[in-house]
Amino acid sequence: MRIGMIAPPWFPLPPQRYGGIEFVVSLLTEGLVARGHDVTLFASGDSETRARLSYIFARAPFEQMENGHHLEVMHSLEAYMRAEEFDVIHDHDGLASRAMGALSHRLTGMPVVATLHGPADPITQQGLSSLRDDLRFIAISEYQRRGFPDLDFVGTIPNAIDVEHMPFSAEKDDYLLFIGRMTPDKGAHTAIDVAHRLDRRLILAGKVNEGPERDYFAAEVEPHLSDNVHFRGEVDHETKGRLYERARCTLFPIQWPEPFGLVMIESLAYGTPVIAMRQGSVPEVIEHGRTGFIVDSADGMVEAFAHIDEIDPADCRRAVEERFGSDAFVAAHEAAYQRLLG
Numbered sequence: 001m002r003i004g005m006i007a008p009p010w011f012p013l014p015p016q017r018y019g020g021i022e023f024v025v026s027l028l029t030e031g032l033v034a035r036g037h038d039v040t041l042f043a044s045g046d047s048e049t050r051a052r053l054s055y056i057f058a059r060a061p062f063e064q065m066e067n068g069h070h071l072e073v074m075h076s077l078e079a080y081m082r083a084e085e086f087d088v089i090h091d092h093d094g095l096a097s098r099a100m101g102a103l104s105h106r107l108t109g110m111p112v113v114a115t116l117h118g119p120a121d122p123i124t125q126q127g128l129s130s131l132r133d134d135l136r137f138i139a140i141s142e143y144q145r146r147g148f149p150d151l152d153f154v155g156t157i158p159n160a161i162d163v164e165h166m167p168f169s170a171e172k173d174d175y176l177l178f179i180g181r182m183t184p185d186k187g188a189h190t191a192i193d194v195a196h197r198l199d200r201r202l203i204l205a206g207k208v209n210e211g212p213e214r215d216y217f218a219a220e221v222e223p224h225l226s227d228n229v230h231f232r233g234e235v236d237h238e239t240k241g242r243l244y245e246r247a248r249c250t251l252f253p254i255q256w257p258e259p260f261g262l263v264m265i266e267s268l269a270y271g272t273p274v275i276a277m278r279q280g281s282v283p284e285v286i287e288h289g290r291t292g293f294i295v296d297s298a299d300g301m302v303e304a305f306a307h308i309d310e311i312d313p314a315d316c317r318r319a320v321e322e323r324f325g326s327d328a329f330v331a332a333h334e335a336a337y338q339r340l341l342g
Contacts, residue, residue: 001037003039003087004040004083005041006093006097007022007029007041007043007093008094009072010022011062012060013041013049014026018234021117024092026047027326028330030051033051040052042076044061045057057071069094072096073096073100089110089112091112098127099127102131103134105135112134114135114137114138116137116138116140116148129150137154138153139153139155140259141284141285142156142281154339158324159262160325161262163269163317163320166241170271171246172247175248176248177203182217182221185255187253187277190298192220196224196229198302201228203230203247204221204230205243206233207234249272249273250267251274254277257280259280260280264285264292268292268320271316272313273311273316274286290311292311
C-alpha cells in the first residue's frame with residue numbers, strides 16, 4: 001500500500017525530548033515500512049526514518065509553533081499536492097491541514113483519514129463537523145470518540161509504545177514521579193501537594209519553554225522546589241526511562257479530560273504503577289487495583305499511595321504488552337486503511 005503520512009512539522013521524528021504525537025507517528029511509520037508498505041513521511045528535514053522523507057522545513061520550526069498556522073499550511077500542502085502518488089493519506093496535523101485534506105478528497109477522490117490527537121473542545125468540534133463529508137477519522141480512545149458523535153470513524157486505536165526497548169524493573173527507589181508539560185491541566189502543583197502530604201521525595205520533569213508554561217512554573221512549581229522536590233527540566237528519552245524505571249509510582253494528576261496520556265503506558269512499561277485522576281481516557285488505560293489506582297482528588301491520591309505496594313510491577317508490564325504494544329497498533333492501522341479503501 002502507498003501511504004502518505006503527515007506528521008506535525010514542529011518537532012523532528014522521532015522526538016528527542018517532548019513530542020507525544022511525533023513519537024506515535026514515528027512508531028506507526030516505521031512499523032508500516034517494516035511490514036512492506038511504501039510510506040512517504042511528511043515531517044521536518046531533521047527527522048530520521050526508513051520511509052521516504054519529504055519536507056519543507058530543513059529543521060523543525062518549533063520556535064514558531066504558537067503562531068505558525070501558515071507554516072502548517074505550507075507543510076501539509078506539500079503532501080496534498082502529491083495526492084495522486086498514494087492509495088491513502090493519513091493526517092496527524094492540525095485543523096488547517098484537515099481542511100486541505102477535505103478539499104483534496106473533494107477534488108481528487110483521494111481517501112484521507114485523520115487521527116484525532118486532541119480533545120473535543122467546541123472549536124475543534126465545529127471545525128471538524130464542517131469537514132465530515134470528506135474525511136474519515138481515527139480516535140485514540142473511546143472517551144475522545146464520544147466527543148465527536150457526528151464524525152465518520154474507521155476505528156478507535158489507542159496510542160502505543162515500543163515496549164521491547166523499555167527495560168522492566170521490579171526494584172524501586174522511594175520517590176514519586178511526575179512527567180508532563182508545566183501547565184495547570186497537567187497538575188504538577190497537585191503532585192507537589194501530594195508529595196508534601198506524604199512526606200515523600202518527588203521528581204518532576206517536563207517542558208517549560210512556552211510563555212504560559214513559564215508563567216505557571218514560576219507561580220506554582222518553582223517556589224516549592226526543595227531538597228525533597230526536584231525539577232529535572234525537559235529530559236531526553238534515556239533519562240526519562242531511568243526515572244520511570246526506579247520510581248515507586250508515577251502521579252498523573254491531570255485536571256482536564258485528556259484523550260489518552262502516553263505517560264501512563266510509558267510508566268507501566270517500566271513496571272511502575274500509576275495513580276491517576278479520573279479524567280478523560282484514564283479509566284480505559286489504568287486497571288484500578290491491577291496497574292494502579294484511579295482517584296477523584298488529591299486526598300484520593302494520598303490514600304491510594306498507602307496501597308501502592310499491592311500492585312505487582314510485572315502486572316503493569318504485562319498490561320502494556322497485552323494492550324499497547326507496537327505490533328497490534330500497526331496491524332490496527334492496516335485494518336483501518338482497508339476499511340477506508342473498502
